[in-house]
Every structure is written in structure tokens, then in C-alpha cells.
Amino acid sequence: MRIGDLSARTGASVRMLRYYEEQGLLAPVRTDSGYRIYQESDVDRVARIRCMLSAALPSGVVGEALKFLLDGRAVIPDEPADRARLADTLEGELDLLTEKIESLQHSRELLATIVSDVRGDVVGPGRPGDPGCAVRRSVRKAGPAIGPVR
DNA sequence: CTTCTGACA
DNA sequence: TGTCAGGA
Numbered sequence: 364m365r366i367g368d369l370s371a372r373t374g375a376s377v378r379m380l381r382y383y384e385e386q387g388l389l390a391p392v393r394t395d396s397g398y399r400i401y402q403e404s405d406v407d408r409v410a411r412i413r414c415m416l417s418a419a420l421p422s423g424v425v426g427e428a429l430k431f432l433l434d435g436r437a438v439i440p441d442e443p444a445d446r447a448r449l450a451d452t453l454e455g456e457l458d459l460l461t462e463k464i465e466s467l468q469h470s471r472e473l474l475a476t477i478v479s480d481v482r483g484d485v486v487g488p489g490r491p492g493d494p495g496c497a498v499r500r501s502v503r504k505a506g507p508a509i510g511p512v513r
Numbered sequence: 514c515t516t517c518t519g520a521c522a
Numbered sequence: 523t524g525t526c527a528g529g530a
Contacts, residue, residue, distance in 0.1 A: 367515065377516085378523055396530070398516060 366391075369401045373409040380409070386422040388412050388429060411438055419460055424452060 370377045383389045384399070389408065391399040411432060415425045428449060431440040440446040477496050 365516075376523075378525090381517090382523080396516085397518095 364401050364403075366399050366401070369405060369409065372406050373413070375409055375413060383409070383412055383422075387426050388422060408432060420453070420456055424456060427452065 364372075366377050366380055369375075370380055373380075375383070380389065381399075384391065389401070389405060389412075391401045391405070394400055408429070411429065412425055415428060416422070420428075428438050431445065431449070432438050440449055473496065480496075
């Protein structure tokens with residue numbers, strides 16, 4: 364089938380399908396005129412790709428997992444050794460994701476205090492020990508509140 | 514009409 | 523990721 368059909372059957376845009384190919388996740392054959400031709404198994408393959416990408420896995424890792432996907436079979440490697448290795452890299456991604464989440468939570472808390480400071484019309488330098496982002500409203504009488512110091 | 518590559522108000 | 527161009 365051509366790219367338009369695969370797109371319709373997977374929900375992935377034509378643009379994305381070409382992108383997956385660039386990432387080495389799909390390898391359709393080409394007609395003499397250059398049109399990409401996909402196999403039935405690619406419908407399932409694209410579903411797996413989208414699933415793993417939604418799980419925040421880097422395309423490189425998705426490619427690794429897909430190496431074990433041979434024509435509609437499970438992504439789980441047959442060889443116990445391969446399975447263990449894949450599980451390890453996947454778990455590594457899980458840890459990376461956890462780190463990002465924690466970093467974002469820190470950012471969220473900082474932003475929350477900045478918001479409350481703005482709403483509370485905080486004046487002067489920040490309190491000792493604060494993030495240093497406290498808003499300083501100038502002593503000037505004119506002009507609305509000043510944004511965070513750059 | 515569909516797809517292709519390259520590029521970005 | 524969308525979308526437009528200019529061709530096939």
C-alpha cells in the first residue's frame with residue numbers, strides 16, 4: 364500500500380510516516396517512480412512505533428526494540444539475553460523520565476512562588492534564602508508592576 | 514488525484 | 523508537524 368493508505372489506516376500523518384522513515388523506524392520499498400510501498404505488517408509496526416513514542420522513548424530506543432519485531436510478532440525479544448538487555452535500556456529511559464519529572468516539579472514550585480509574589484505585590488529584594496526571583500516593584504510611583512529581574 | 518523532496522510567515 | 527512549492 365502507498366503512504367496515503369498507511370496514513371489512513373494508522374492515524375499517523377503522511378508527514379509523520381516519512382519522519383519515522385528518516386529515523387530508521389520504517390523501511391518501505393520504493394517503486395521505480397519513487398513512491399513508498401508499505402506492507403500489511405507495517406500497519407501494526409506503526410501502531411507500536413506510536414505507542415512507544417508516546418511513552419516518551421527516543422526514536423533510537425524505539426528502533427532497538429523494533430529490531431525484535433519481525434512481521435507482526437511481539438516486540439518482546441525471544442532470546443532471554445536480548446530481552447534482559449532491552450528491559451535494561453527501557454528502564455534507563457524510565458529513570459531519565461523520572462528525573463525530568465522531578466526537575467519539572469521543582470520548576471513548578473518555583474513558578475508557583477513567583478506567581479504568589481506577583482499577586483502579593485512583593486517589594487524589595489527577595490527574602491533571604493528565596494530563589495531570588497522575587498518581583499521588585501520599583502519605588503517609582505508611575506508604571507505598573509515590574510517583571511522578574513533579568 | 515497522489516506522492517516526492519526540501520524548506521519555513 | 524503543518525504546509526507550500528514545483529515536478530513527476
